Amino acid sequence: MRRIHVIGIGAGDPDQLTLQAVRALQSTDVFFILDKGEVKSDLTQLRRDILDAHLPQGTYRLVQARDPERDRTAGGGAYSPAVGDWRSARAGIYERLIAEELGEDASGAFLVWGDPALYDSTIGILEEVLGRGEVAFEYEVVPGISSVSALVARHRTGLNRVARPVQITTGRRLAEGFPQDVDDVVVMLDAHQTFRQYADQDMDIYWGAYIGTPDEILASGPIAEAAPRIERLRAEARERKGWIMDTYLLRRNPDAR
Missing domain, CATH: 3.30.950.10 (Tetrapyrrole methylase, C-terminal domain)
Known part of the structure; x- marks a missing residue:
């Protein structure tokens, strides 16, 4: 069975990771990162810095995919449907990454800013992926220090x-x-x-x-x-x-x- 770690990595300081988060990093085979484009490339670099701070450089595998664009002009009654469409698009990317980049008995991880339970969509998206029934996996959530x-x-x-x-x-x-x-x-x-x-x-x-x-x-x-x-x-x-x-x-x- 594939295993997924949803790891809260704090607000950006590598020293804010908990010991549980570090252990989860050390037991991960593949790290999945969604690229938000050149403007926010330093967010990707911050994740790399966190991995380098806690894992030997060059020992981890990183797989990146482009984050889908969200309609940020939607307001009023259109706001929730726009967010729902964006989350479903992300679910499609997560499903592909897990199915194609993670072996049947391997473990992958999504590095979540702050705490995965506070204003973050990763848990809900993974549940949507499981609900589609195309790829099976178990997952755990590691809390983090929120902003x-x-x-x-x-x-x-x-x-x-x-x-x-x-x-x-x-x-x-x-x-x-x-x-x-x-x-x-x-x-x-x-x-x-x-x-x-x-x-x-x-x-x-x-x-x-x-x-x-x-x-x-x-x-x-x-x-x-x-x-x-x-x-x-x-x-x-x-x-x-x-x-x-x-x-x-x-x-x-x-x-x-």
Whole structure:
């Protein structure tokens, strides 16, 4: 039976891998990587750097395939179907890679940024591949340090306050309004800098981009003061690299509700 490891590799720092993740790397025959094109080629290189940090160079086999494009213009009711089409296209690629590049008794691995259980599609895609019934395999999930955990660690703060909940959401959902009865909100996948619409409120923001990599950028403070600085840092970084991955925590003063 083929075996697949879904390995959480943290936010980018090779030192963030757990011992379990390192053992999974060491027991893998083939590593599968989806190439996102020249603009994001450094994401592929970061994965290579992680492998080189924990495995003897030249001892592992790497198989790359081009990641399918997703319709990022789809909004409203078209958003979920667009994501579904993209995931199905990925499932077709995963199915081919596993069937053609992995022997019947070999093990393969997908290296997942952060934690595979938090805003990542790999588990769902592998389930779709199994559901098609064309290729059989077993798989295990190795948790990783998420960008959320790395963000608050770098800012030396916690996710929540005593006896209070924390919510993790997306920029798309935050644009619909601040969650009720929650004062600490982590926002991921925010391409539109939704935090700007809360710049007149009594909140603090803890923001980070490229967390865990040599390009890491951090900013924090009262949102009215920090928002313009974050906008500038974000624009400069995107211009310099061509892409950006960022995450932030919004912390509201409960008395301001």
